[in-house]
Amino acid sequence: xxxxxxxxxxxxxxxxxxxxxxxxxxxxxxxxxxxxxxxxxxxxxxxxxxxxxxxxxxxxxxxxxxxxxxxxxxxxxxxxxxxxxxxxxxxxxxxxxxxxxxxxxxxxxx
Numbered sequence: 001x002x003x004x005x006x007x008x009x010x011x012x013x014x015x016x017x018x019x020x021x022x023x024x025x026x027x028x029x030x031x032x033x034x035x036x037x038x039x040x041x042x043x044x045x046x047x048x049x050x051x052x053x054x055x056x057x058x059x060x061x062x063x064x065x066x067x068x069x070x071x072x073x074x075x076x077x078x079x080x081x082x083x084x085x086x087x088x089x090x091x092x093x094x095x096x097x098x099x100x101x102x103x104x105x106x107x108x109x110x
Contacts, residue, residue, distance in 0.1 A: 023102035
């Protein structure tokens with residue numbers, strides 16, 4: 001069981017590492033691209049468990065928003081990082097996913 005979880009996390013980490021600057025993915029799209037569409041919640045675990053730095057800030061919720069993480073300040077840092085790459089937010093704090101979402105060639109867009 002442990003090795004299957006490890007391979008799932010590594011597959012998710014590879015997808016996130018491939019997201020180009022200025023583009024974003026949803027947690028669900030990362031899970032689908034990694035081949036584990038029913039394990040969306042594992043994406044956050046994959047990001048936290050990575051031994052290498054990943055561009056985790058390019059992963060957003062399905063609505064194109066930054067997930068609320070409490071009072072850590074990570075949400076503001078995430079927005080600043082994305083804006084530095086040219087990503088724009090609407091007045092509700094969301095990214096236009098139709099315009100900026102990135103999908104590996106192997107998976108269809110939703």
